[in-house]
Amino acid sequence: MLKVKDLTVHYGAIKALHGISFEVNRGEIISLIGSNGAGKTTTLHALSNIVKKTEGSVFFEGEDITHLAPDAIVRTGLIQVPEGRRIFANMSVFENLELGAFTRKDRAGIKKDMERVFELFPRLKERFRQAGGTLSGGEQQMLAMGRALMSRPKLLLLDEPSMGLAPILVDEIFSIIQEINDEGTTILLVEQNAFKALNIADRAYILETGNVVKTASGADLIRDESVKKAYLGG
Template sequence: MAILEVKNLVVNYGAIRALKGISFDVNEGEIISLIGSNGAGKTTTLHSISNLIKKQSGSVVFDGEDITNLQAAQIVHRGLIHVPEGRRIFANLSVKDNLEMGAYTRNDKEKIKQDMEHVFELFPRMKERLKQLAGTLSGGEQQMLAMGRGLMANPKLLLLDEPSMGLAPILVDEIFEIIKKINEDGTTILLVEQNAFKAMSIANRVYILETGSISSSGNSSDMIKDPAVKAAYLGG
């Protein structure tokens, strides 16, 4: 069953049409990867779902409710959580404060405590650095903190924007293993990622964005073998 349905989404930046009426869906329990080159409209897609930018037309239905015109803060309350590109952690707050900020919409204290422990299981380094200022963490640790903060909101759907950007290869592997684990624990994921091979390797289905349009889609196992996809995105 679709937890997210995006229909005919159009977004303009001035005279530039960034999204040209795209439609796709995400089923409960899936990892969906949205891949494409720089400027294809991947981040714009996530921003328009979260209502961080204005849509010209189209609709977004989340968990059976039309959220097209809801404010970003209302969307967070519904359980659709966006971990943005570039991490956007609170650099001057401690790791603990950042994680607690993730749970600001909640008041189920016992469950928040359990979720904090779950974040420490996924990201043991966060527990070690609990009192440290977030701005002093390494790039990989900041990415882990951003994802941990997102999980503290108890998401039904997690939007991840370029989680591996700027990370060393060994950390990229670690981040993707954790994304898989988050999904296995029951969180549906919509993943935007430059590293097409990694994104496809953990996804159920893939949508390819080219200059604001979805050019193809399918099961990741089929797409990863597609010669055109290989040539364009997998360097083969």
């Protein structure tokens, strides 16, 4: 579904990604694991063309999207939920969700998908007239995910969905990620909580200083002693 080959990104003189390659197959949950500064968020931004690639190629569903504009990439079905949520704070929950469907014209489908978002995130329905900025951190993460789902993503890029959340909310968010995947959406997950991310991943890639240093199934990496030591607290 997604094929990334020799992806290189520079920030000025700093080389953030060193020619990384990986694949995401339809229906999978793939996790990118690594410490701060490893290049995880840069990878997602490069896929969405929010940051420019120095070298490399990105193919999505057989089409070369390497140089597509970010809004054109959204229209292909590659949708990102950014780190830090970045909801529209002065707009209502309802308006945020409507903006998620800005590429669509099927009003009946949009209404149906909004109802599904409210099923996944009942608190958003309770607060649908509230300004996004008045929501709690967990509710804002739900809104960011709901807004992305309104685009009917084929591949959902999730950047640190558990950041700053209480443990009980982390469990809830990961349960919903699995449910979204079970319903047919492929997921590429960047996550600092390596244990949670590996537990739900079909496969995972370990990033260190802009390089892919290891890949295996999530279950195998949880048992890997070097991964335990580096990312799972021993």
